[in-house]
Amino acid sequence: MVRREVPNYVRIHDTLKEEVEKGIWKIGQRLPSERDLAERFAVSRMTARQAVTALAEEGILDRRVGSGTYVASRRVREKMRGTTSFTDIITSQGKVPSTEVLSYLKTAPNEVECEKLNISKKDLIIRMERIRYADSVPICFEVASIPYSLVRNFDKRSITSNFFKTLVEHDYVISHSEQVVSAKKASTEIAEYLKTRAGSAILGVTQVSYLSDATAFEYVLSQYVGDRFEFYLER
Amino acid sequence: MVRREVPNYVRIHDTLKEEVEKGIWKIGQRLPSERDLAERFAVSRMTARQAVTALAEEGILDRRVGSGTYVASRRVREKMRGTTSFTDIITSQGKVPSTEVLSYLKTAPNEVECEKLNISKKDLIIRMERIRYADSVPICFEVASIPYSLVRNFDKRSITSNFFKTLVEHDYVISHSEQVVSAKKASTEIAEYLKTRAGSAILGVTQVSYLSDATAFEYVLSQYVGDRFEFYLER
DNA sequence: AAGTGGTCTAGACCACGGT
DNA sequence: CCGTGGTCTAGACCACTTG
Numbered sequence A, B: 001m002v003r004r005e006v007p008n009y010v011r012i013h014d015t016l017k018e019e020v021e022k023g024i025w026k027i028g029q030r031l032p033s034e035r036d037l038a039e040r041f042a043v044s045r046m047t048a049r050q051a052v053t054a055l056a057e058e059g060i061l062d063r064r065v066g067s068g069t070y071v072a073s074r075r076v077r078e079k080m081r082g083t084t085s086f087t088d089i090i091t092s093q094g095k096v097p098s099t100e101v102l103s104y105l106k107t108a109p110n111e112v113e114c115e116k117l118n119i120s121k122k123d124l125i126i127r128m129e130r131i132r133y134a135d136s137v138p139i140c141f142e143v144a145s146i147p148y149s150l151v152r153n154f155d156k157r158s159i160t161s162n163f164f165k166t167l168v169e170h171d172y173v174i175s176h177s178e179q180v181v182s183a184k185k186a187s188t189e190i191a192e193y194l195k196t197r198a199g200s201a202i203l204g205v206t207q208v209s210y211l212s213d214a215t216a217f218e219y220v221l222s223q224y225v226g227d228r229f230e231f232y233l234e235r
Numbered sequence C: 001a002a003g004t005g006g007t008c009t010a011g012a013c014c015a016c017g018g019t
Numbered sequence D: 001c002c003g004t005g006g007t008c009t010a011g012a013c014c015a016c017t018t019g
Helices: A008-021 A034-040 A045-057 A074-080 A086-092 A111-117 A156-160 A163-169 A188-193 B008-022 B034-040 B045-057 B074-080 B086-092 B111-117 B156-160 B163-169 B188-193
Strands: A061-064 A068-071 A097-107 A125-134 A137-147 A174-185 A201-211 A216-225 A231-234 B061-064 B068-071 B097-107 B125-134 B137-147 B174-185 B201-211 B216-225 B231-234
Touching: A008 A045, A034 A045, A045 A061, A086 A097, A086 A137, A097 A156, A111 A125, A111 A137, A111 A201, A111 A216, A125 A156, A137 A188, A156 A163, A174 B174, A201 B201, B008 B045, B034 B045, B045 B061, B086 B097, B086 B137, B097 B156, B111 B125, B111 B137, B111 B201, B111 B216, B125 B156, B137 B188, B156 B163
Parallel strands: none
Antiparallel strands: A061 A068, A097 A125, A125 A137, A137 A216, A174 A201, A174 B201, A174 B231, A201 A216, A201 B174, A231 B174, B061 B068, B097 B125, B125 B137, B137 B216, B174 B201, B201 B216
16 A cells, blocks of 8 residues: 555545536536445545545535435535635625724733633733624624734734634644624624614624634634624534 | 344444443543454444444544543533523523413414425414523523424424424434524514513524425524523534 | 554445436 | 445554553
8 A cells, every 4th residue: 555645535535525616526416326436546435435425424415325426406515514704604695705904912811811712811812803894884893812822923914814724724723613692782882883873783703713632722702783694504 | 144223333322322421431431442342242343433433423432543432521522412402501501491382373374484394375384482481581582383284193282392302202303403593683572572671682593493304394483682691502 | 562543445235216 | 127325344554642
């Protein structure tokens, strides 16, 4: 066996996923059987199967016993992704997302930030306030806090825009996030930022995101204008 | 091979899960290796592995390469369960949940109900309005709609209380649900039901639940008092 | 060095669906 | 009937941790 950096089943998974995205396999179309895929990739059926299993769990493929494996509908595929990023959600609605950075500070963490990020009061954080827009309409005000130790060597732009992507490019492995969703009323300050009235309904989301070693790398407090945004979830 | 109703790996999964719940394997304790489990259940390692894989994906077990498979912490296990039922959430906060049924009708569906439940205007539904309490404090007003065809042979009580359990007992297989979460303000009527002020913040959740054959079996519109309830999610 | 989980093989039999 | 996915076997080698 040749020395591999990536397991065969991951390679097959990625290849098939790419082929579905490129439209080589159309929605609803039947893929080659597991036996044929095994032959194509020169692996055993169990290995090909492991790749297909992952794709089916991601909602990209749909298995039917006795019939075959099919490309799942786009609707199912998008649903399976679950709550996606702000950028993705706005884009999928045919609108143009944008972000205004109101502030960007290197500072000492407050008590909530210490607790959520599991750091000490002596540590430092980057704290930034942003407003997110869809077609120039303000949708969300958010405060993001990031341990400074993690981003010491990053430039500002790689933190303020697509921070997740930056982390991945530096070989950090993002694991999961916890969210708490609640409803409240807009404060005068927030209402002004979001061009709505004080006391209007706000959807509040606090999110803590973790790396694979269980380090909390970001704590975000978001406030969405109630009548301009809603979350879709599936379980 | 003996005729099986249940695959071996499911049987092994269920047995191990039960043993973890009973405390036969304590939190943090190492389980027998996959090879030992295979021997114990008289199956191949791949089959034992399939059971352990499922348990690891459920967050019940924690695999460590080169070390072993361990019982995950309760915290992880509970988080993995994701948003649980109202009853579970309230109970876990040490409060007593209760439900008041305001109305229970067999009636024609409105347009939203037809769309969400994928039925025709000629079909009938059961529609019920309920208020849910934690320690006698109103938390939520909800309207639930269920296709009548599905519950023709059920008595009222088996529908109004723990409907999901009733379905399972009648061999229906519940698959998944879709939810949309939003924030709005309380109407005068809802505020009265929930003993709060008109215009106070409300967390709105609409949920459509599906059986394994993709039949929608329940559409629920819930309105939670914003300052008495919040949702926890993990992805 | 010994044991663990991660990956993989080259087969096999089954129930189910009709591509 | 024939091909499909679902399940299963009895091995194997690897990289990793050290119970």
